[in-house]
Amino acid sequence: MSTWANLGLQDSASPLMEQLIFFHDHALLILVMITVLVGYLMFMLFFNNYVNRFLLHGQLIEMIWTILPAIILLFIALPSLRLLYLLDEINEPSVTLKSIGHQWYWSYEYSDFNNIEFDSYMIPTNELAIDGFRLLDVDNRVILPMNSQIRILVTAADVIHSWTVPALGVKVDGTPGRLNQTNFFINRPGLFYGQCSEICGANHSFMPIVIESVPVNNFIKWISSNNS
Amino acid sequence: MAEEPEEPGKSFVIFGRDVAQIPCFRNSFLYGISGGIGIGVLTFLGTSRTHLSTHVGFGSFFCGTIAYWVACRYQWSVRRFEQQQLREAMRRQALYEGTQVERDLDLKSA
Numbered sequence: 001m002s003t004w005a006n007l008g009l010q011d012s013a014s015p016l017m018e019q020l021i022f023f024h025d026h027a028l029l030i031l032v033m034i035t036v037l038v039g040y041l042m043f044m045l046f047f048n049n050y051v052n053r054f055l056l057h058g059q060l061i062e063m064i065w066t067i068l069p070a071i072i073l074l075f076i077a078l079p080s081l082r083l084l085y086l087l088d089e090i091n092e093p094s095v096t097l098k099s100i101g102h103q104w105y106w107s108y109e110y111s112d113f114n115n116i117e118f119d120s121y122m123i124p125t126n127e128l129a130i131d132g133f134r135l136l137d138v139d140n141r142v143i144l145p146m147n148s149q150i151r152i153l154v155t156a157a158d159v160i161h162s163w164t165v166p167a168l169g170v171k172v173d174g175t176p177g178r179l180n181q182t183n184f185f186i187n188r189p190g191l192f193y194g195q196c197s198e199i200c201g202a203n204h205s206f207m208p209i210v211i212e213s214v215p216v217n218n219f220i221k222w223i224s225s226n227n228s
Numbered sequence: 229m230a231e232e233p234e235e236p237g238k239s240f241v242i243f244g245r246d247v248a249q250i251p252c253f254r255n256s257f258l259y260g261i262s263g264g265i266g267i268g269v270l271t272f273l274g275t276s277r278t279h280l281s282t283h284v285g286f287g288s289f290f291c292g293t294i295a296y297w298v299a300c301r302y303q304w305s306v307r308r309f310e311q312q313q314l315r316e317a318m319r320r321q322a323l324y325e326g327t328q329v330e331r332d333l334d335l336k337s338a
Binding site: 005006022026029036037044047072075 | 243244245250251253256279282283286290293294297298301305
């Protein structure tokens, strides 16, 4: 989860998020090297003694500083496209979760299993336990099995919301009258936090998402206990 | 029973991120910086031109770092993919051991 002054991406809980982090590291290194190069060129201007009042053009240098950036961009674009298509791969989800955004809470439905439905409200700060996370904890978490493909359908009942869990690399807009679908895979147990990511009114900042990832047996037990 | 001393893990934190844990990062910069300094010094020894040697050294650092990084990351990602395939194959082997599926697969590969 995010704490104050966090700058980087959160630790991944999904293979796709892991790949996104790898691509981020690759692109950032290239950008840092380009920045260092430009900084060096600017620094060297302090020590320049040459002036050419009749300079008009330089074909060779212009070819170099056109072709080299194109080559560098290739090294960024090819991994980017590979990841883009990887994110769209078709798989067979074992669980389907529906998430509906409201002002200002999320409601969830597990239609695969006897229509389990519940609302998920943020726990107000004055009711928060001493070890709770302010503005992040909710009363009912989303329980999902780990090591299983999960399909999520996101929509909204009033205005546009956005269902986000950074640790899983998931961000899906919930638009009224529309179902948006995405898949993800959680590869470790734990609690993963997110917050609504589309401005939706006064309490837009106060409708978080918490996923509790549990082993499959525990998930089945939870489903059974909710049925009874 | 004597306890083995733990090796201190290499750690280099920039803006909250331990960059030493990023695959290929440490080696890229070690080879890039040392190669840049080395080639810059050799250029100076050969030409006695300070500005040129600085430019050559920096250029070597830039090209060396990026080239090593790209090559190392590509090889790392290929190895990682093979490791994941192997892990999945071992999982499936444990799952199908002693079943008809395994016997059919053995017949196909025989």
